Amino acid sequence: NAGVTQTPKFQVLKTGQSMTLQCAQDMNHEYMSWYRQDPGMGLRLIHYSVGAGITDQGEVPNGYNVSRSTTEDFPLRLLSAAPSQTSVYFCASNTGDTGELFFGEGSRLTVL
């Protein structure tokens, strides 16, 4: 039982480069979301999706794009990486009934 799978686990980028963080879930959850975790700030919501084809912004969406073409996948794109995007990124999914999230193991991104 895979749950929520994120790739890659580690990534180093140079300023201005682009990349995509992949997220897949096998629980048939409607809702998926991306959070970033920074020391002393907890987790902050970047983008979320309530179903295939539907996405919306969270607290800190600038510099990130998302799309949801299937129920299973919810990739996060960094269009032009900046040092301020150095963080640990978590993908999560849930059924939508109660808000209980199931998290991936995280992706640590460093932007030089």
Add this chain to the structure above:
Amino acid sequence: AQSVTQPDIHITVSEGASLELRCNYSYGATPYLFWYVQSPGQGLQLLLKYFSGDTLVQGIKGFEAEFKRSQSSFNLRKPSVHWSDAAEYFCAVTPRGYNKLIFGAGTRLAVHP
């Protein structure tokens, strides 16, 4: 604005001592409430949750939390801490009918032998 406050950034306790981690939220109505734990280098694991009913909820690893509506609090407790409980603990809330968790800044727990 909706918010979650964890007043204690760091807490250190001795193994075997009791533990209470504080969480206060600011919402117009009672939200769904959660506590998550994160061990170093790991993802987040759900400890317990409150949706409705009995205000004292039991979770995994011997943790419990009490919802107090009058104080807008959802404090996490454990009677006797083990060294393996050293981790970071996050309180989170979501308004009923929504599915966007708002997290507190976290409390890092250290356990002395």
